[in-house]
Amino acid sequence: MTGPAGATSGTDDAPDADSSADTADTMRERAGENRVKLWLLLRANRLVVAAVLTFAVFVAFVAVAVALSPSLATKVGASDPIETLFASMITAIVTGATLVVTIGQLVLTQENGPLGDQRERMDDTLAVRDDIADLTDGPTPTDPAAFLDAILGAAAGHAQDLRDSVDDEGDDADGSGRDALRAEVDDLVTGLTENADAVRGQLDGAEFGSFDVVFAALNFDYGPKIGQIERIAADHDEALTDDERGRLGELKATVSLFGPAREHVKTLYFQWALIDLSRLILYAAVPALVVAGLMLTAVDAGTFPGRTLGVDHVTLAVGGAFAVALLPFSLFVSYLLRVLTLAKRTLAIGPLVLRDSE
Template sequence: MGSSERNESLESSGTEIGDRTGPLARVREWILVEGDRLLITILLSSVTFFLLLALNELEFIAFVNSGSMTRLASGMIAGTFSLVTLVVSINQLILSQEFATAGEVRDELDGVMDFRHDLEERTGVPASPAAPTRILEVLVEAVRRRADELAEAVAGHEDAAFEARVNRYVASVRESTDRLDDTLEHTSSNTFNAVSASLQYDNGRQVYVARTLRGRYADELSDEQREAVDELIGTLQLFDVAQEHFKTTYLQRELTRFSQLTIYSGFPAILSAIIVALVYADFGGASINVASLPVVVSALITVVISPLALLVSYILRTATVARRSASVGPMLPQKDPDDGSFEGSLEEGQE
């Protein structure tokens, strides 16, 4: 392995989760995470409506067969009932997490207060902020400050190669924190924006590299240098705790909102499916003008599939957030096996 490859292994930034380059990647990111869920639901429903009209114009489908449309309406009614039942089950699961005894509530409150106390102790702020994005701003500033303290602590170290490795690592930490700080400055103070911004920060790799440096060079570190590494690791781990807390809160709120909207759209969807069945209930065929039949039936079908479009839009984002934050701490499931081993790079880099 060449020296350039070894140096790259020491970088903490790697391929950060949430990087977006190119128009297609930005569109995908907007659909998966950034876009308003109701707007995406409307877009999906609109695409369905115009697709049905286009297929009818191309004579690929038709709306004149009463038997087929009646069976379709029956299937849509059953499917919508099943979807609403599924969403009610999801809502019950979320509500079950909200039931707690006084002792459990006290333990949860103690955990939150302990986190805020640790945050104030490590960052030096008199009182931790309440807004999620402001908490991340405080943590990012603390990480940057701890990284600078580590660079100062190892300055003039007798092992020039070790000092160079630490400086490369600190430079990558500064780059990541500057990028996240810039993102936070342009976001509002809600839970989703805090989760979205924190997903862009490669915290796990930074903890991984710092722990490896401390383990490999334990005998060469002074007490001051070891303390500087430990302070940086501790602050990065606190960032992990904040990210997981915000993610849990966001997912609970998001799924609850999804349940509400599905119930709101479920009744019109079932009613529309019933109307489709009634339109074709006459023995003589459809009860409305044949010329307007494609538009009317396409609109009714669009209303029927609106709960499904809602499900798709919300699950896309919640699943993406859960996948991108599946690991906690220095576990790197997104790391490419072909990138090589950081430990191996250290071994080859030692004189």
């Protein structure tokens, strides 16, 4: 199954049943996008991104104002564009901040509910943790990074057990069926263990609340590995022993658990980020309103006389105030860029291809 040309997928991708499962493991390689662009969308600190956007607005405002004829200072002397501009900004700030906080509250209402619903959520969570404990042969960690690490460690261990079992089993009469099986199992196990070890290294020391845990989880491309396990089971059914079929099923179950585990951690991060965004927008809205109010009531053509490097001081003042008034919107854009990019990369929870694949 091949996605449309140029399509972008989540990390849950698998190749066609008749293809080689030769896909990149890391999310950046699968995305096929510029490293700087991907860093800006996902890895960069959101406050830094918001600050860069705010500065870009200031520079663009001043550049356009200087290029216009007559100059902004002349226009301010002839009419009152400052009052018109910042009166509109005050309305936008209040409306935007209220809307964002309201949306945040609506999303978080799913955490509220009667006692019976909360008990059912707890029972479902504990049931999944018990399943993970059975497959990992140990207690399920409570830390999100350690939680994902335990699943990856169990998957790597089960993969190695499968390879050892296939290597220890005797050959067929002609040996061809077992040789092909060993080659495919070795390819699966090598790719899975290398990918799992790399991601476990990224999870080591990662703290939830930052983007590190979620970003590391994106780099384990479990979908193709599930597809490869299924193909080995289907293509080599006659060559597999009952023990090997059991180990394949156990490996598939462990790798498959990573999907919902990652989605759970991603959902918690979305809620965490939304709370942070709502709080930051409220913080930024206060100085933005103060600056907009001062510009509306205290600034006129004579407030900032003079020029520097050919630029009217009033132009710099209005541009700076306009950029500060847009700070809540810059914060909203910076967080939304990450959330939407992350959601697009993880649309499919199963082994589906939403992009081009080899």
